[in-house]
Amino acid sequence: MTQTTHQPDAAEVSAALFAEVQHFYGRHMRAMDEGRVADWTGDFLPDAVFVTNARPQPQRGRAEIARNAAAAARRLRKDGVVRRHCVTTLEVRREAESTLVARTYALITRTVVGGRPELEYVCTCEDVFVRRAGRWFIRHRRVLRDDLPGD
Amino acid sequence: MTQTTHQPDAAEVSAALFAEVQHFYGRHMRAMDEGRVADWTGDFLPDAVFVTNARPQPQRGRAEIARNAAAAARRLRKDGVVRRHCVTTLEVRREAESTLVARTYALITRTVVGGRPELEYVCTCEDVFVRRAGRWFIRHRRVLRDDLPGD
Amino acid sequence: MTQTTHQPDAAEVSAALFAEVQHFYGRHMRAMDEGRVADWTGDFLPDAVFVTNARPQPQRGRAEIARNAAAAARRLRKDGVVRRHCVTTLEVRREAESTLVARTYALITRTVVGGRPELEYVCTCEDVFVRRAGRWFIRHRRVLRDDLPGD
Numbered sequence: 001m002t003q004t005t006h007q008p009d010a011a012e013v014s015a016a017l018f019a020e021v022q023h024f025y026g027r028h029m030r031a032m033d034e035g036r037v038a039d040w041t042g043d044f045l046p047d048a049v050f051v052t053n054a055r056p057q058p059q060r061g062r063a064e065i066a067r068n069a070a071a072a073a074r075r076l077r078k079d080g081v082v083r084r085h086c087v088t089t090l091e092v093r094r095e096a097e098s099t100l101v102a103r104t105y106a107l108i109t110r111t112v113v114g115g116r117p118e119l120e121y122v123c124t125c126e127d128v129f130v131r132r133a134g135r136w137f138i139r140h141r142r143v144l145r146d147d148l149p150g151d
Numbered sequence: 152m153t154q155t156t157h158q159p160d161a162a163e164v165s166a167a168l169f170a171e172v173q174h175f176y177g178r179h180m181r182a183m184d185e186g187r188v189a190d191w192t193g194d195f196l197p198d199a200v201f202v203t204n205a206r207p208q209p210q211r212g213r214a215e216i217a218r219n220a221a222a223a224a225r226r227l228r229k230d231g232v233v234r235r236h237c238v239t240t241l242e243v244r245r246e247a248e249s250t251l252v253a254r255t256y257a258l259i260t261r262t263v264v265g266g267r268p269e270l271e272y273v274c275t276c277e278d279v280f281v282r283r284a285g286r287w288f289i290r291h292r293r294v295l296r297d298d299l300p301g302d
Numbered sequence: 303m304t305q306t307t308h309q310p311d312a313a314e315v316s317a318a319l320f321a322e323v324q325h326f327y328g329r330h331m332r333a334m335d336e337g338r339v340a341d342w343t344g345d346f347l348p349d350a351v352f353v354t355n356a357r358p359q360p361q362r363g364r365a366e367i368a369r370n371a372a373a374a375a376r377r378l379r380k381d382g383v384v385r386r387h388c389v390t391t392l393e394v395r396r397e398a399e400s401t402l403v404a405r406t407y408a409l410i411t412r413t414v415v416g417g418r419p420e421l422e423y424v425c426t427c428e429d430v431f432v433r434r435a436g437r438w439f440i441r442h443r444r445v446l447r448d449d450l451p452g453d
Contacts (some may be wrong), residue, residue: 015321019166022173022324026242030254082297084273086239086256088388088409091328103332105388107239107258107409109273111297117273122386122411122419146384146413170317173324177393181405233448235424237390237407258390258409260424262448268424 012094021092021102021129024136029085029106035073041066045130045137052143053150083120084109098131099139106143122146163245172243172253172280175287180236180257186224192217196281196288203294204301234271235260249282250290257294273297314396323394323404323431326438331387331408337375343368347432347439354445355452385422386411400433401441408445424448 024043031039041062044050050059059065076083086107093101103126110120128140144150175194182190192213195201201210210216227234237258244252254277261271279291295301326345333341343364346352352361361367378385388409395403405428412422430442446452 013325014166015170015316015318016166018321018325019169019317023164023169023242026240026254029240030242082273084240084256084275084297086237086258086388088239088390089328089331089386091325091332103328105386107388107411109258109270109297111273113298113300115298117270117298119270119411119419119421122384122413124386146386146411147415147417147419149415165317166321167317170320174315174320174393177391177405180391181393233424235391235407235426235448237409239390260409260421260448262424264449264451266449268421268449270421 013092013100017094017100018090018092021100021136022090024129025087025090025102025104029087032069032073033082033084035077037066037069037073041069043138044141045132045139048138048140050141050143052141052145053148054143054145080112082111084111087125095128100129100136102127102129164243164251168245168251169241169243172251172287173241175280176238176241176253176255180238183220183224184233184235186228188217188220188224192220194289195292196283196290199289199291201292201294203292203296204299205294205296231263233262235262238276246279251280251287253278253280315394315402319396319402320392320394323402323438324392326431327389327392327404327406331389334371334375335384335386337379339368339371339375343371345440346443347434347441350440350442352443352445354443354447355450356445356447382414384413386413389427397430402431402438404429404431 028040028043044062044065046062047060048062048065050065059068086109087104088107089105091103095101103124106123106125107119108121108123109117111117123146124144126142127138129136130139179191179194195213195216197213198211199213199216201216210219237260238255239258240256242254246252254275257272257274257276258270259272259274260268262268274297275295277293278289280287281290282288330342330345346364346367348364349362350364350367352367361370388411389406390409391407393405397403405426408423408425408427409421410423410425411419413419425448426446428444429440431438432441433439
């Protein structure tokens, strides 16, 4: 758990930027949940790194991230599972002119037709964004499931 | 499930518009959850259509939507159920100068006094908004519960 | 339950202000969830009042609010519980030039390592904010758990 003192810095992150990051997540998470893996993967830089306490090793590069995402999407489809990444409680910090750190909570639900929806995982997500060609890309993602030992 | 490729189009939806749509949902869903049916229904155009996989037929027109909403509100009150529509993960697309498509996830909770809260439904909502007299109205709503067969 | 008619008033709350309040909650709730009690408490005015249907008496003043928050944080740490306040469905109303009323839903999750996440509480939160020294502070907070008798 982060114990560092955090100073409010809303002034550094404009309303327009905050909304832009929110909108990013709206598109990004929906792409994954609808199985549009290429759309989802396109939000990462080619050399992005994705670490999570649900995997023993970091995923390095867009190609590896895409392979794992495609495999996960196939499993869900095969099992008839609809998964949703419900993103809330955004906090954005500007690290430099073209770098952001965005932190969100994700409530991940799991539903099968005819069943009751379940709250499968609660995760925190910390993304480092960089700006390239007029839009934001994920350079580094860290996802921690609350039910697994931390980093 | 939508399989079409989706291009980022944040440029078409300003931060101000994105926040306005978010705020719309904050008011709109709270009105329903607090049983203020007229407030909630007033957000639909008089000839709005509301389709959902939880009903065999579309609801056509504000009057029919209002009748069904009032009946649902009475049932919840009678059963002592508090229902919340927790809206997350907004994505907004501009279709034309005065038309928007907004997509959200709704986590619908169900609580009775003395009981544990339950995640009753997970839904996706797709609203087509049109602008009239300086504000947005819902012209078409499509709600899909993840636990029911799709459209 | 509020039964008063509510008129849309988006015009009074700019997109910038709406995003600022959202960002406030992103920082504020994360501070509490990460056990940074001083950061969290610093968002209240020194003479803030915090009422909730989970306590028989209002908490009066930042010092009392801080003591209770610190005690809660210790209990969670001791029990190995990670709690998240997932904030959704914001509505903001301007009461005066320097006063806001913000209403949110909070989905409060509870997870222990090795266990399944639980939806512990569903709450509504109504905060009265005042502006001091260029930022917003909570002057009055009212939190109602849906599973407890109301106010």
